[in-house]
Amino acid sequence: MTRPLAVFDIDGTLVDSRASIHRAAVEAARDMGLPEPEYDRVRMIVGLSLHKALHTLEPQLTDAELADFVAGFQRSFRRMYEAGHEEPLYDGAMDHLRRLHRDGWRLALATGQNRRGVARNLARQGWGEIFLSSHCAEDGPGKPDPAMLHAAMAACGADAASTVMIGDTAHDAAMAVNAGVLPLGVGWGFHTAEEQIAGGARHVAKSFGELNVVLDGFARAAA
Known part of the structure; x- marks a missing residue:
């Protein structure tokens, strides 16, 4: 499988x-x-x-x-x-990640942050064990270039047919399209659903519960 x-x-x-x-x-x-x-x-x-x-x-x-x-x-x-500031996780984000990890998904990060920002996030409780690899704009071309997704697939031993990119902007969706992987969006971040769909997103989830349903379908199709 x-x-x-x-x-x-x-x-x-x-x-x-x-x-x-x-x-x-x-x-x-x-x-x-x-x-x-x-x-x-x-x-x-x-x-x-x-x-x-x-x-x-x-x-x-x-x-x-x-x-x-x-x-x-x-x-x-x-x-x-x-001054002690730390951006909060969205409600349900950690449960969602743990659920995917428990169900056998491979998980990676692809972000416009620099490597220092990635390190701060990987220090969050549980993230270091959940994510197999992380890729950022300092590693090479940033979004919407597909380089980060190509690197993630190589690091995790995956191909485009078994990979999905989940983001909140048209830049994420365009990167996924350029890499030949499934572009999925979320409706609680920076870009509107319409902006993400214009960038190539195939679906924009309104909740982590809805995202779970879409990912379950993708996993069955990729099996």
Whole structure:
């Protein structure tokens, strides 16, 4: 029996980082003397590598200014973490991961975070034992390039037919399409269901319970 592989995004899919990401973008913009970006602009860039995301947010910046903007965003996050901040998991996320792990799924991460952010998340209770591999924008091309998914499949011994990508943005869906794996979305993160479907998502779940049902069907078909 083929053991399916579920590759998860982090921000907006498992972890509710909406407030902290917007805060970091606002503080970095303020430090640069830029207009404070509204949440609706910031949410559209989440999932991309940080450099690409902030360039998309403020495309007029020179390379040096963009580097300062990136550094300011990272400083804001460091201040939050040094003050004891930790983004919460979405309700039901950990139960969902444990359930998949118990049922024999292989699990991996593919995120626009840097390696330091991935390490912080892998330090969460149980994550180090559940996820077989983790892949981030620092490892190579970021979303929507399929490189992270190709790396996850190679690390976990899976093929495209037995792999599903679960995220909350059109960038996640487009990466899955580019890798030839099933793109699934969740309806509680940064992009709307309509935006994710436009990016290629085949289904956008409204709850972890609904996601379980869809994944069960995928596992039966992949067996």
